[in-house]
Amino acid sequence: MRVRICERSDIGPDTATRFDVDDLRVAIIRLGDDFYAIGDECSHADFSLSDGELEPDDCTIECPKHGAVFDVVTGEPETLPAVRPVPVYTVIIEDDVVYIERSDDDASPESESKDTTS
């Protein structure tokens, strides 16, 4: 299902912005003219990755709480303490509007247990 997020111009270059879409927390990340979408909840604990520091050259974002680094393309953690990936969503830009493609199973995993690695 395609979900409208925002206007393309709402997201500045090399920024991450949180959007709440129904029950889904998503971080839209713009690196240059490329857009990515990942779940905006660290897989280690409930902190917003969109508050973290982007590293445009590496296409990564660092969790602001404990410093796990995630690949914004794959959602995979590159450093501890996170060991599980965050979800990634396909981004579609059409007529200067940003959409993501989500399935019905994409609700934020509120009830899932978090990694306990520290």
Ligand code: FES
């Ligand atoms: S909450 Fe993100 S690394 Fe701990």
